[in-house]
Amino acid sequence: MDPVFFYRNPETPHARGGDLHGLRIAIQPNISVAGWPTEAGSKALVDFTALEDATVVQRLRRAGASVCGSTRMSEFGFGLQDSKAGEALRQQTADAELVMDLMGESRLAASRAAVCGFKPSYGLVSRFGLIGLIPSMECCGMLSARLRSIRDILKAVAGQDELDFSLPDEETPDFSRRDIDPREATIGVIAEAQDTLPTEQQEMFRASLDELKEAGFSLRDVSLPDFSLFSVVHRIIGSVEASSCAGRYDSVRYGHREPGARNWNDMYLLSRGAAFGPLLKSYLFQGAFFQFERYDAYEDACRIRARLLADMQRLASQADFLVLPAGNCAASGALPTLAGTYTQFASTVFANVTGQPALYLPPASDAAHPGFQLAGPRLSDALLLAMGEHILNIRQGGK
Amino acid sequence: MEFEAVIGLEIHVELNCATKMFCDCPNRPGDEPNVNTCPICLWFPGAIPRFSQEALEKASLLCLGLGAELQPRSAFDQKVYYYPDLPKGYQLSQAHLPLSRGGAIDIVDEEGNPKTIRIHHIHMEEDVARLVHEMEGRLPISLVDFNRAGVPLVEIVTEPDFRAPHEAMEFLRALRTQVRSVGSSECSMENGTMRVDANISIRPRGTTQMSTKVEVKNMNSIRHVGDAIAYEIGRQSAAVQAGEAVVLHTRLWDPDRKATLPMRAKFEGPCVPDPAVPAIELSPDWIEELRAHLPEMPAAKAERFAAQYALTADEARSLSSDPEVAGYFEALIEQGTAPRTAAHWLTTQLVPAVRDRRQELGSSPVTPARLAALLRMLAQDEINANAAREVLVQLFDSSEAPEAIVSARGFRQVSDPTALDSLIDKVLEAQPAAVADVQSGRGKAMGFLIGQVMQASGGKANPKVIRELLTRKLDATS
Numbered sequence: 055m056d057p058v059f060f061y062r063n064p065e066t067p068h069a070r071g072g073d074l075h076g077l078r079i080a081i082q083p084n085i086s087v088a089g090w091p092t093e094a095g096s097k098a099l100v101d102f103t104a105l106e107d108a109t110v111v112q113r114l115r116r117a118g119a120s121v122c123g124s125t126r127m128s129e130f131g132f133g134l135q136d137s138k139a140g141e142a143l144r145q146q147t148a149d150a151e152l153v154m155d156l157m158g159e160s161r162l163a164a165s166r167a168a169v170c171g172f173k174p175s176y177g178l179v180s181r182f183g184l185i186g187l188i189p190s191m192e193c194c195g196m197l198s199a200r201l202r203s204i205r206d207i208l209k210a211v212a213g214q215d216e217l218d219f220s221l222p223d224e225e226t227p228d229f230s231r232r233d234i235d236p237r238e239a240t241i242g243v244i245a246e247a248q249d250t251l252p253t254e255q256q257e258m259f260r261a262s263l264d265e266l267k268e269a270g271f272s273l274r275d276v277s278l279p280d281f282s283l284f285s286v287v288h289r290i291i292g293s294v295e296a297s298s299c300a301g302r303y304d305s306v307r308y309g310h311r312e313p314g315a316r317n318w319n320d321m322y323l324l325s326r327g328a329a330f331g332p333l334l335k336s337y338l339f340q341g342a343f344f345q346f347e348r349y350d351a352y353e354d355a356c357r358i359r360a361r362l363l364a365d366m367q368r369l370a371s372q373a374d375f376l377v378l379p380a381g382n383c384a385a386s387g388a389l390p391t392l393a394g395t396y397t398q399f400a401s402t403v404f405a406n407v408t409g410q411p412a413l414y415l416p417p418a419s420d421a422a423h424p425g426f427q428l429a430g431p432r433l434s435d436a437l438l439l440a441m442g443e444h445i446l447n448i449r450q451g452g453k
Numbered sequence: 454m455e456f457e458a459v460i461g462l463e464i465h466v467e468l469n470c471a472t473k474m475f476c477d478c479p480n481r482p483g484d485e486p487n488v489n490t491c492p493i494c495l496w497f498p499g500a501i502p503r504f505s506q507e508a509l510e511k512a513s514l515l516c517l518g519l520g521a522e523l524q525p526r527s528a529f530d531q532k533v534y535y536y537p538d539l540p541k542g543y544q545l546s547q548a549h550l551p552l553s554r555g556g557a558i559d560i561v562d563e564e565g566n567p568k569t570i571r572i573h574h575i576h577m578e579e580d581v582a583r584l585v586h587e588m589e590g591r592l593p594i595s596l597v598d599f600n601r602a603g604v605p606l607v608e609i610v611t612e613p614d615f616r617a618p619h620e621a622m623e624f625l626r627a628l629r630t631q632v633r634s635v636g637s638s639e640c641s642m643e644n645g646t647m648r649v650d651a652n653i654s655i656r657p658r659g660t661t662q663m664s665t666k667v668e669v670k671n672m673n674s675i676r677h678v679g680d681a682i683a684y685e686i687g688r689q690s691a692a693v694q695a696g697e698a699v700v701l702h703t704r705l706w707d708p709d710r711k712a713t714l715p716m717r718a719k720f721e722g723p724c725v726p727d728p729a730v731p732a733i734e735l736s737p738d739w740i741e742e743l744r745a746h747l748p749e750m751p752a753a754k755a756e757r758f759a760a761q762y763a764l765t766a767d768e769a770r771s772l773s774s775d776p777e778v779a780g781y782f783e784a785l786i787e788q789g790t791a792p793r794t795a796a797h798w799l800t801t802q803l804v805p806a807v808r809d810r811r812q813e814l815g816s817s818p819v820t821p822a823r824l825a826a827l828l829r830m831l832a833q834d835e836i837n838a839n840a841a842r843e844v845l846v847q848l849f850d851s852s853e854a855p856e857a858i859v860s861a862r863g864f865r866q867v868s869d870p871t872a873l874d875s876l877i878d879k880v881l882e883a884q885p886a887a888v889a890d891v892q893s894g895r896g897k898a899m900g901f902l903i904g905q906v907m908q909a910s911g912g913k914a915n916p917k918v919i920r921e922l923l924t925r926k927l928d929a930t931s
Contacts, residue, residue: 086499094498105492108499185498190728219503220731294725298531301542302496318537345533345723352725 058141061091062123072118073206079114080148082139083124084131085194086183087111094185095127095136097310098303098329108183109218110152110194110211117210122148129334130187130300131156133398135390140167140197150198150207156188157288157395158402160195161414162381165425168416169199170442173402174208175432176409177222180215187299188292189220191406201443205229208435229436234444236270241428242373243273246281250400251379259379262426266377269448273377276369283358284404285396290344290355296334297341303329333390340392359407366408370431375441378404378427380414401427411435413442418449456693457658458686459666460615460651461573464628466607466638467580467646468511474579474605475502475545475730482644486585486598494603496541502730504529508605509733510743511637512552512577515607517747518635519628521556521575523740528732529577530724537597538581546578548724552607552733558631559752560623562616570624571612580604607637613652613663618679618686625649625675630751630774642674649678653685655693664699669713671705681706685713754779762792771800777814778804781821788825791832798828802845810849819848827855839912840864868915870922873906876914877922880905891927899923 056062060083067078081087084094086104093099111121126138131154140163142148153160155173164171173195186192194211196204213226243263248256263273305311305325312328315321330338344352369376381401396403405412412429430438470480476493493500516523527550531543556572582602586595609628615621629640629647640647654666669685672678684706689699704713749757754773758764764772772782778799785795803824807817827848831841836859847858859865867873880902881888887905890898899920906919 092498099498102498104499105497106499182501183499217503218501220501220729222731295728298533298543298725298727301533301535302498302540304535304540304542306537306540307495319535322535345725349723349725356726 058125058138058145058147059123060093060126063090063121067120067122070115070118072116072210074114074210075118077119077150077203077206078122078148079119079207080122080142080151081111081124082127082131082152082154084127084154084185085111085124085152086185087121087124090124092124092185095129095131096303096329096331096334098300098305098326099185099308100310100329102308104183106183109180109215111183113211114207117206119207119210125151127154128159129331130185130296131159131192132187132296132334132337133157133390133395134159134162134166135333135395137163139163140169140171143167143169143197143199149200150196150203152207153195153197154184154186154192155195155406156192157292157406158381158399158412160197161402161412161427162399164197164414164416165380167197168425169197170201170204170416171414172196172201172204172208172439173405173412174212174435175411177220177224178212178226178411178433178435179208180211180218180221182215182217188295188406189299190295191288191292201439201446205231205436205439205443208439212435224433227433227436229439231443232436232440234437234440236444237272239271239375239441240274240373241266241271242276242369242376244276244278244281244369244376244378246278247378247401247404250282252382255379255382258424259426261424262377265423265445269445274373276372276376278365278369280358280362280365281404282400284362284407285400287355287359287362288403288407289340289392289396290352291359293337293341294344294352295341297338297345300330300334300338305329333392333395336392362404363408366404366410367431374430375434375438376429378402378412378429380425380427405429408432411438413438415442415445423449454694455658456655456686456690458616458682459613459654459656459663460617460621460682461613461666462609462611462615462621462624463650463652464609464611464625465648465650466515466609466632466640468508468515468605468607469636469638469646470505470507470511470605472505472507473603474505474508474577475603477503478603480604482601482604482646484600486596486600489600490602495599502545504730504733505605508577512575512605512607513735513740513743514635514747515632515637516553516556516575517740517744518631518637518750519556519558519572519575519609521553521572523553523735524551525736526550526732526734527552527576529727529730531727532578532722532724534722536581537595538584538602540582540599540602543727544579544581545727545730546608546724547576549726550732551576558624558627560620560627562623563619568614568620570614570620573610573612575607575609578606578608580606613654615682618682621651621682622675622679625678627751629675634748634751634776636748636776642672642677645673651678651682651685653682653689654699655686655689665701667699667701667713668703669706670703670716671707673708677706677708680708680711681713684711688713748776758782762786762796764792764796768796768800772796781814784821785825785828788821790825790828794828794832798824802842806845806849817849818852819845823848823855830855830859834868834915834917835859835866836864837866837912837914837916840866863913865913866915867910867913868918870918873910873914873918873922876909877906877919877926880909881926888927 086108088107092104128136139153144167161171179194198204209229304322310329312324315324379401410432414427417425478489478491529545530548532546533543551574553575557569562568580601583598632640651669652666654664656662656664669681672681703716705716751773755769759769773779830836887898903919
């Protein structure tokens with residue numbers, strides 16, 4: 055068993071030309087490629103083979119990339135406990151990876167592998183062919199050591215798709231490279247985002263702020279008193295959507311079927327009971343609880359989500375970008391719990407709730423600067439990537 | 454104690470769209486099982502629903518046709534339940550933000566008084582797969598047909614305005630007529646394109662309390678709806694008289710036993726907003742453009758027919774309820790047929806004849822132009838009514854012009870007095886008793902004599918001329 059890859063593409067890629075020519079991209083087995091085993095890390099999809107290519111896969115190939123395989127993932131991409139995201143980059147068996155970002159997985163996996171990790175704006179990349187869990191929060195994230203590759207990938211995959219009507223009717227932004235003038239960019243620092251950080255990480259975060267100041271950006275303290283509610287809202291809405299999404303895994307046409315059932319109802323219960331892992335099962339239980347017993351709490355969460363969105367828009371009038379801590383990829387114990395998982399992603403989950411783009415920048419190779427996260431308003435993806443490139447350039451002695 | 458019933462209806466109408474609601478699979482009910490399926494309507498992992506524009510237009514037209522107010526914003530929810538007819542564990546339906554609110558249909562109650570039945574709201578939803586229960590030897594098995602999964606439906610939910618089975622039946626007939634007029638569905642209960650659930654409760658007459666209701670399903674004709682409601686009112690009244698409580702549950706109508714039988718506790722699953730189907734936002738411009746496509750509705754058409762063509766209210770109503778009949782009627786008038794003649798021949802002759810032959814009016818060989826030519830000959834006394842009826846029968850089987858059929862088969866009526874004189878003389882000679890009756894003022898015998906002359910002419914004589922000649926001869930001899 056390959057420790058990193060779940061499936062390797064047996065075909066050797068042939069030259070195609072295009073922006074992504076020669077780029078080896080690893081995906082996850084929840085992204086459909088016709089004929090590939092596509093189990094999304096779950097026994098509920100064991101032996102399931104995708105019927106069609108996901109739109110992202112089609113577009114990557116059209117741009118000349120070679121999709122080299124899929125890496126092991128946590129069940130339905132939720133959390134990082136069983137995920138090998140970033141490992142193929144570390145091994146140099148891939149140049150970039152697509153990683154589902156439900157609550158910050160692409161950014162935290164990037165932090166684990168010390169590469170760049172990017173979560174695009176919600177609605178910018180087609181979800182056709184992606185086996186999801188939290189449709190209103192998740193999107194396809196990108197990992198690479200080079201921001202240039204992430205920009206090229208985003209340019210290749212972003213935009214309207216006649217197979218995904220859920221993409222808003224918006225013009226696709228211009229992804230061509232642009233220059234950043236630090237004197238014209240204000241970066242907001244959310245005081246409340248640092249509240250729950252351990253002392254050591256608070257110090258690292260202050261070092262990141264110093265780096266930005268030295269680069270010539272003006273920093274501005276901004277306030278978002280309800281920052282801690284991003285996790286709460288994500289946990290309620292996310293679990294409800296997950297409960298609905300996982301409803302189709304009934305073992306009838308694919309996936310694990312537990313023997314010994316006396317009727318179809320029994321078969322559903324036994325098979326679902328045996329298929330889902332402990333972390334996902336508690337998430338689905340929680341979602342079903344809010345669906346069946348506490349719908350009012352779910353409605354409250356939706357209202358709070360709208361308010362948080364408005365709060366973020368207010369911050370966008372005070373600062374062009376936001377800087378946030380990286381998140382905490384070391385926190386999880388042997389047995390992952392929901393509470394522990396949400397603690398890990400406390401700094402990243404905001405972008406999934408609001409749908410805005412967020413970028414993780416890794417520490418400098420000489421360890422002079424720690425890693426941190428940048429975010430911008432929805433559809434500011436190109437500018438945000440340009441910011442990242444500007445900062446990495448300075449680290450390498452450029453201007 | 455005397456009880457009164459409080460009844461509300463929930464009517465599912467299958468829209469006659471070319472495709473399903475969230476994918477491009479054909480919506481063809483009669484096909485072999487499981488041929489019209491794809492990863493979307495089978496809800497395979499990674500599939501994303503694509504809401505059909507045609508379903509939105511047909512559903513919205515239906516709402517406008519029922520006088521409902523289209524909502525500027527509506528959205529789909531997930532109705533969560535686990536059952537083999539629903540492979541994704543939830544049904545896409547509009548539980549919180551329906552497509553339209555309000556609307557009404559006017560009916561006539563049992564006493565003949567006009568009554569308005571209000572519509573609470575109309576929402577869209579997808580149909581689920583069809584389960585077929587069979588026996589394999591001695592083993593009961595259930596088969597699933599996904600052709601129906603994802604077929605576009607609307608659900609029309611009325612206010613609890615009905616008090617009697619008759620009113621529910623009248624409402625359903627009027628609803629069917631109106632929906633057919635806008636062209637969104639055939640609304641056939643027999644074919645399952647219209648399915649009706651009735652919510653029935655009873656209360657002491659004169660009170661306004663809302664009692665526990667019972668839901669009744671599985672009626673496959675409008676008459677069964679009436680029968681089931683009548684049965685359920687009787688059953689609940691007897692139960693309450695006996696001191697039993699009515700509990701909320703669902704019952705099935707059994708047409709053989711003519712009774713409702715308990716099925717299950719009424720299930721109300723949760724409904725959460727669906728994150729995959731975008732919310733539907735209708736602009737005032739879009740709605741007005743759609744309204745411009747709305748055909749004239751039956752009630753308005755009946756009023757216009759009565760005024761414009763001097764028809765009775767009954768004639769106008771029977772001509773306007775079926776858009777095909779109404780269109781045929783106006784085509785006849787355009788061809789020069791007098792409105793009363795057109796109305797009479799259409800409703801008493803052509804429509805029954807088409808129905809007997811299991812044809813559709815629109816595709817029948819008796820086109821408005823051919824029937825109008827026939828009726829023109831009748832109006833100009835070239836043929837009599839008997840002959841016209843016979844020619845009409847021939848028009849179904851022959852492509853010849855009516856004029857040609859009349860000439861070839863000798864249907865042209867005889868109006869020449871000299872040709873009729875000798876026939877009349879013979880009849881008068883053979884029927885002295887009738888002659889005496891007429892001369893003593895008994896009018897009925899005149900009709901008998903005309904009939905005799907007509908028979909002697911082989912049905913070709915002009916009855917008006919016969920009457921004139923007879924009157925003249927009998928006056929002269931008396």
